Amino acid sequence: MAARLVFTDVDETLIKPKSVFDFLEFYFTGRHGDAGVRHTRATRQRLGRLQAAGAGRDEANRAYYEAWRGQRAEEVAEWGRRWFDERLQGGDFYVPRTRAALRRHQREGAVLVLVSGAFDAVLAPIAGDVGAVHVRGTRPQVCRGVYTGAVIGAPVIGEGKREVVRAVLRAYPHIGAGDCYAYGDHLSDLPMLTEVGRPVVVGASQDLLAALPDADTLPY
Secondary structure, three states: OOEEOOOOOOOOEOOOOOOHHHHEEEHHHHHHHHHHHHHHHHHHHHHHHHOOOOOOOHHHHHHHHHOOOOHHHHHHHHHHHHHHHHHHHHHOOOOHHHHHHHHHHOOOEEEEEEEEEOOHHHHHHHHHHHHHOEEEEEEEEEEEEEEEEEEEEOOOHHHHHHHHHHHHOOOOOOHHHHHOOOEOOOHHHHHHHHHEEEEEEEEEOHHHHHHHOOEEEEEE
16 A cells, blocks of 8 residues: 655656656657758747747646647557656766665655646656656647647646646645655745645745745755
8 A cells, every 4th residue: 555645747847857848859850850950940939929928837838739739649658658768878867866766665655646738749758767657738639540730728827737736635635745746846836835844846836945944945
């Protein structure tokens, strides 16, 4: 029986790169050549304009998945495995202190849950490598094996992460939220971190540290 649940953000908490952008470029450049380079550039420019206009991360996350419209989900998943293998072999992929902390929790009987705005194409190989039991990411809609550009439900950003924590906890009624840990690096992780008794701030986000002055900290 699981001793506790440990929730962790992924990008810049468990791994060093921003997976969604790194994989966007990896896939479209590798799969579509010059046209993919242009598509990647246009997507990043659009997201930059949204950010400059004050759009929230939820809106930006939805806009990101619009860039995948028309791509075959099975092929994208295969490229996700290639991306993971290359990045892992290149070294400097995981945040060492987070990886070590999660291993310690697992040795003590904890169940690991990945919570991210990224999608399964990049999260699945990471989950397999670190031994995560649950993976909760944004779910792009697929119709006849092809991404439509829409997402199913709410993106797993901000309040979406709070809902994930609550839903997973309901599946483990013998575990109290106060006994659980959560790791995050950005203010958008705050809803997830405030749902558990042992929040851990990874890195040095002053906004997050100010919001959680009593949280444990884990410097890079």
